[in-house]
Amino acid sequence: MSRFDPTLYLVTDTALCSPRPVADVVRAAVAGGVTAVQVRDKTASRRDLLALTRAVQAALSDRPDVPVVVNDAVDVALVAGADGVHVGQDDLPPGETRALLGPGPLLGVSVSSAAELDAALALPTGTVDVVGLSPVWATPTKPDAAPGLGLEGASALAAAAHAGGLVAVAIGGIDAARAADVARTGVDGICVVSAVCAAADPEAAARALRAGIAAGRLAEAHR
Amino acid sequence: MSRFDPTLYLVTDTALCSPRPVADVVRAAVAGGVTAVQVRDKTASRRDLLALTRAVQAALSDRPDVPVVVNDAVDVALVAGADGVHVGQDDLPPGETRALLGPGPLLGVSVSSAAELDAALALPTGTVDVVGLSPVWATPTKPDAAPGLGLEGASALAAAAHAGGLVAVAIGGIDAARAADVARTGVDGICVVSAVCAAADPEAAARALRAGIAAGRLAEAHR
Numbered sequence: 001m002s003r004f005d006p007t008l009y010l011v012t013d014t015a016l017c018s019p020r021p022v023a024d025v026v027r028a029a030v031a032g033g034v035t036a037v038q039v040r041d042k043t044a045s046r047r048d049l050l051a052l053t054r055a056v057q058a059a060l061s062d063r064p065d066v067p068v069v070v071n072d073a074v075d076v077a078l079v080a081g082a083d084g085v086h087v088g089q090d091d092l093p094p095g096e097t098r099a100l101l102g103p104g105p106l107l108g109v110s111v112s113s114a115a116e117l118d119a120a121l122a123l124p125t126g127t128v129d130v131v132g133l134s135p136v137w138a139t140p141t142k143p144d145a146a147p148g149l150g151l152e153g154a155s156a157l158a159a160a161a162h163a164g165g166l167v168a169v170a171i172g173g174i175d176a177a178r179a180a181d182v183a184r185t186g187v188d189g190i191c192v193v194s195a196v197c198a199a200a201d202p203e204a205a206a207r208a209l210r211a212g213i214a215a216g217r218l219a220e221a222h223r
Numbered sequence: 224m225s226r227f228d229p230t231l232y233l234v235t236d237t238a239l240c241s242p243r244p245v246a247d248v249v250r251a252a253v254a255g256g257v258t259a260v261q262v263r264d265k266t267a268s269r270r271d272l273l274a275l276t277r278a279v280q281a282a283l284s285d286r287p288d289v290p291v292v293v294n295d296a297v298d299v300a301l302v303a304g305a306d307g308v309h310v311g312q313d314d315l316p317p318g319e320t321r322a323l324l325g326p327g328p329l330l331g332v333s334v335s336s337a338a339e340l341d342a343a344l345a346l347p348t349g350t351v352d353v354v355g356l357s358p359v360w361a362t363p364t365k366p367d368a369a370p371g372l373g374l375e376g377a378s379a380l381a382a383a384a385h386a387g388g389l390v391a392v393a394i395g396g397i398d399a400a401r402a403a404d405v406a407r408t409g410v411d412g413i414c415v416v417s418a419v420c421a422a423a424d425p426e427a428a429a430r431a432l433r434a435g436i437a438a439g440r441l442a443e444a445h446r
Contacts, residue, residue, distance in 0.1 A: 045313035046295060072269060074298040079319045090268035096302040 004067055004083075004106055005035040006130065006169050006189030008209055011071070014041045014052070016197035022052060023059035025202045030066050032206030034196070035189070038086050038108075040071035049073055053080040067106060074100050084108065086132065089116065098127045110134045110171075112146035117157050121164040128166060132191060133157045135172020136182060139194070148172065155185035162186070176208040183216025184223075227290055227329055228258040229353065229392050229412030231432055234294070237264045237275070239420035245275060246282035248425045253289055255429030257419070258412070261309050261331075263294035272296055276303040290329060297323050307331065309355065317343065321350045331392075333357045335369035340380050344387040351389060355414060356380045358395020359405060362417070371395065378408035385409070399431035406439025 010029050017025040026037055037060070039053045053076055057068050067083035070076050072091045077084070084106025087097050094109050101107060108130035111117040120128045137148045149157065154170045161168035170182050171191035182190050190213060199205035233252050240248045249260055260283070262276045276299055280291050290306035293299050295314045300307070307329025310320050317332050324330060331353035334340040343351045360371040372380065377393045384391035393405050394414035405413050413436060422428035 046315045047313050050315060050319075075296070075301075075315055075320075075323060078298075078323055079315060090270050092269045092273060092298055092302060096273075097298075100298060100301055 004129070004167070005065070006167055007035045007213060008033055008206060009036040009038065009169050009171075009189050009191040010034040010196050010206075011038045011040050011171065011191050011193045012052075012056070013193050013197045014044065016194055021055065023055040025197060026056050027059040028201075028203040029196045029206045030060060030063055032203035033210035034066070034206045036067050036069065038069040038071055038191075039082075040086075040193075042072070046073065046076060050076045050079055053077075053082060057082070069106060069108065077101070077105065084129070086110070086130075094120065094128050095123055106130060108132055108169075111157065112149070114157065114160070117160055121160070121166070125165070130167040130169060131157075131161050133161075133168055133170045133187065136170050137173025137178075139173040151181055151185050154182065154187060158185055158187045176205070176212050179209050179212025180216035180219065183213040184220045186220070227352070227390070228288070229390055230258045230436060231256055231429060232259040232261065232392050232394075232412050232414040233257040233419050233429075234261045234263050234394065234414050234416045235275075235279070236416050236420045237267065239417055244278065246278040248420060249279050250282040251424075251426040252419045252429045253283060253286055255426035256433035257289070257429045259290050259292065261292040261294055261414075262305075263309075263416075265295070269296065269299060273299050273302055276300075276305060280305070292329060292331065300324070300328065307352070309333070309353075312339065317351050318346055321346075329353060331355055333394075334380065335372070337380065337383070340383055344383070344389070348388070353390040353392060354380075354384050356384075356391055356393045356410065359393050360396025360401075362396040374404055374408055377405065377410060381408055381410045399428070399435050402432050402435025403439035403442065406436045407443045409443070 012022050039056050060066050069084040069086050070082045071086050074085050074097050086108035088110040106129045109120050109128050110132045112134050133154050136154050158168040167188045169189040169191050170187045174182050174190050175195040196202050196205045235245050262279050283289050292307040292309050293305045294309050297308050297320050309331035311333040329352045332343050332351050333355045335357050356377045358371050359377050381391040390411045392412040392414050393410045397405050397413050398418040419425050419428045
């Protein structure tokens with residue numbers, strides 16, 4: 001992976017992809033415009049998560065431009081040689097995670113408030129690369145998540161993240177109809193779970209999301 | 224940790240210890256004769272498991288002879304500087320786990336059949352240190368476990384493990400009444416969960432288990 005384009009960042013959900021293999025959904029979604037993939041399965045054993053990560057990596061072996069990031073499991077990411085790790089507030093802390101990862105891989109952190117963002121910004125430069133502003137809207141795929149930030153909240157956090165040199169992506173309840181509005185908040189990218197994993201045609205779903213993002217960015221540029 | 228005495232190996236269960244803090248139960252159990260501790264909590268977040276591991280380590284800071292091993296979570300073990308990791312058949316494979324750990328820490332692997340033991344024995348020397356023969360008897364704390372090995376099964380696997388240079392401990396359904404019989408199988412140690420974590424007096428429970436082990440070893444030596 002030579003760069004990280006966070007424009008359309010797919011977070012996998014094994015149950016929503018089922019009965020299709022996650023790797024098949026990922027491959028179709030990348031063909032439709034997904035630019036980065038995070039393998040997430042909080043219920044899988046470590047061994048199953050390793051197999052899932054490797055399956056996604058294999059499905060994208062011809063797309064080295066699309067990073068494969070592992071949610072939570074630093075050990076799995078290290079064994080698989082993944083491009084990065086994304087940790088939530090219940091996972092290993094970012095400083096410890098970076099120490100295990102070394103300087104190369106991407107490290108993303110979920111933040112659901114200005115206080116959590118400030119904590120990420122207070123870490124030494126190079127610890128965190130990306131913050132996931134979460135959730136923009138409450139969502140059934142993360143029933144334990146914080147209340148929604150809304151577009152204004154996401155916009156404010158994205159500006160603060162940028163001021164601190166971090167990439168900001170937004171996640172939570174984003175579908176094609178809302179993608180343009182989210183893109184106009186100034187975030188660097190949009191994360192989706194259900195909008196792609198639950199879609200009958202993941203490639204078409206990704207394409208529709210990319211169209212929404214493009215429209216939002218165009219409107220923002222001409223504002 | 225300068226050595227590893229597997230004689231009485233406590234595997235923690237947060238729910239069974241509750242409402243007592245796990246670290247308090249561990250400290251009492253070590254006072255009663257527990258020689259090694261494995262921190263296990265399959266439902267804890269990585270961050271909570273790290274905090275639990277550190278609490279157990281702090282509770283045993285005056286007992287450097289008692290190793291603290293982490294179940295499954297290699298990343299947590301590395302961050303905490305634990306003395307080892309114990310992996311099951313659903314966790315990261317032993318070879319990959321050893322690669323992450325480096326040569327120092329203990330690595331234990333659960334085996335529930337001759338085939339699983341053979342797989343552990345087939346790994347390069349120095350990969351696995353300890354095998355947990357599991358379960359001797361079926362147990363409610365691991366409802367998904369394989370059928371019981373019984374005393375004869377444990378005895379045969381322990382002999383094969385020793386022939387391959389591995390330490391063998393037995394786990395599953397072992398209480399003070401059964402400890403002598405298990406010790407007579409030739410295993411190097413006995414793992415307990417409920418027999419200590421659910422005991423009203425963990426120190427006394429550990430002492431009773433040690434007495435049972437001593438009686439079994441004495442009988443075996445004089446056979």
